[in-house]
Amino acid sequence: MQMETNSCRWWPKNLKSIIGPARNVARIGGDEFITVIEDYSDDDELIELANAIVEFFRQPFIFDTHIFHMSVSIGIALHPTNGDDVESLIKNADIAMYKAKERPGSYIEFFSPNLNEKINSAFLLENNLWFALDKNEFHLEYQPIVDINSGHVVAAESLLRWKSEKLGLVPPYSFIPIAEENNLIVPIGKWVLNEACRQNKKWQDMGLNPITMAVNVSLKQFEQDDFVDTVSQILEDTGLDPQYLELEITESIPVENISKTIDMLSRLSSLGVRLSMDDFGTGYSSLGQLKKLSIDTLKIDRSFVSDINKNTDNTQIVSTIIAMANILNLHVVAEGIETDNQLSFLRENSCNMGQGYLFSRPLGKDAFLKFLVENSSPQNR
Numbered sequence: 001m002q003m004e005t006n007s008c009r010w011w012p013k014n015l016k017s018i019i020g021p022a023r024n025v026a027r028i029g030g031d032e033f034i035t036v037i038e039d040y041s042d043d044d045e046l047i048e049l050a051n052a053i054v055e056f057f058r059q060p061f062i063f064d065t066h067i068f069h070m071s072v073s074i075g076i077a078l079h080p081t082n083g084d085d086v087e088s089l090i091k092n093a094d095i096a097m098y099k100a101k102e103r104p105g106s107y108i109e110f111f112s113p114n115l116n117e118k119i120n121s122a123f124l125l126e127n128n129l130w131f132a133l134d135k136n137e138f139h140l141e142y143q144p145i146v147d148i149n150s151g152h153v154v155a156a157e158s159l160l161r162w163k164s165e166k167l168g169l170v171p172p173y174s175f176i177p178i179a180e181e182n183n184l185i186v187p188i189g190k191w192v193l194n195e196a197c198r199q200n201k202k203w204q205d206m207g208l209n210p211i212t213m214a215v216n217v218s219l220k221q222f223e224q225d226d227f228v229d230t231v232s233q234i235l236e237d238t239g240l241d242p243q244y245l246e247l248e249i250t251e252s253i254p255v256e257n258i259s260k261t262i263d264m265l266s267r268l269s270s271l272g273v274r275l276s277m278d279d280f281g282t283g284y285s286s287l288g289q290l291k292k293l294s295i296d297t298l299k300i301d302r303s304f305v306s307d308i309n310k311n312t313d314n315t316q317i318v319s320t321i322i323a324m325a326n327i328l329n330l331h332v333v334a335e336g337i338e339t340d341n342q343l344s345f346l347r348e349n350s351c352n353m354g355q356g357y358l359f360s361r362p363l364g365k366d367a368f369l370k371f372l373v374e375n376s377s378p379q380n381r
Contacts, residue, residue: 006024018052032097034090043078048073054106073100077111126178128164133187138162141362144371145214145333145355148347153375155212155246155333157194157355159362160188178221189221191229197238197245199365204244208369209376212274214246222253228267235271242272246297250278253293262292269294276333280321288332298325302336302356307344315345322349323340 014024025035040046057072075097084088092111100109109115132138138160145155162170179185193215200213221227235242247268253261255340266274276297277290290298300321307314318334325332334346337356346354360371 001161002184015053015056018056019049020170020318028090034093043110046076050076050108055367057206072108073103074108074229075100075111076108103298109259110163118227122178124167124181125170125175127144127160128166129175129178130161130162133184133191135165138191138193139364140199141357142199143366144360144368144375145212145353145360146335146359146375148343148351148354151359153209153211154353154373155214156200156368156372157214157248157362158199158216160192160216180218183214183220185218186224187218189218189280190234192216193231194205194234194238197234200244201238201240203369203372204240208372210241210244212246213240214248214276216248216278219250219253222249222264228264230272231268231273232254232271235273242276246274248299249379250276251280262294265294269296276331278333288327293355297328297331299333299335300351303332305336305342305346308339308342318345319349322351333380361366 001035002064014152015035016023019025019035023035023037025033028034036044039050041051051283053074054072057070062117062210075093075095077089077096079089079094096109096113099115100107103109141159141161142156143159144153147154156356159174160176162172162175164170176185179188183289196213196215200211204210224230230306231245231247235245249265269275274296275294276299277293278299280298280299290362297323300318304314304318304321308318309315334342334351334354335355335356337343337346339358343358345353363371
């Protein structure tokens, strides 16, 4: 880190040449500097000044025979709009700067109260998320997957829910991206997998009709070298027969090293678990490629299902996916079925299974148990 320290020594001098000799520049962190501009005429002058700093850092820097290309993130807080004391102004400029850092390359960001609210909200979510697993704040809900022709429950998709002691019920779209970003999704995903398998085995031990439990697998989980071993150990610990576990992967699985991906999926398939491609039709996968990936089931994305008989292209896509999947002996699940019209179309086109609010919303374990008892095949009731 000596290089960083040495290379930063001359930055204040060069920055002063841009902002003016009467204005001071102070280094407040490893690579963070602050300046106070008191005599500016309007916001446009500040933007012009910030752009000049950005342009300065775009030029390559030579240090100890090495050439470096740098970017700069600039946060700006205005007095008195964004604070009437030094502490508030520095804090808000810092918030704006960290927001600018989220952008690729160099970027300039003005502070706003809305920005502060977003930053604080994200920080609060992340801070509580770190302890949610230890506090047993997570639980699962289960959405029934039914045989489209008989209406009997054949599977369930497990869905993660978080009821925070301090924040209340937090929607998945708010906390899952944060969990992905800081790798908390790996231990959380392991908990989900274990809980889903444990619950499914418990229902089977009660004498209920055996169903398949579908569990979503994040890209971060899939990239773990010990993921196959983790799945195998959970199946052993819970006693669930592997044929009743289905792992849902998305079309974003790695293709840079396709041989490694094929090997990983082959090993999972060898355990006896089923593999499904979630949200099919929204990514890069071709139907022909699915056989190489050991995929058993396709889940047609809800965006296509919702457009059935509304959008000609998407309606054709649904029927084509079903037809080709049937030729390849793949099962098909249509997601997001909400109307009888959609259900009729899927039946006519030989879709195997479906899920959606037309059948049931996601249910807690007790409500799902009741639904399962009422909608099992007659011979298993």
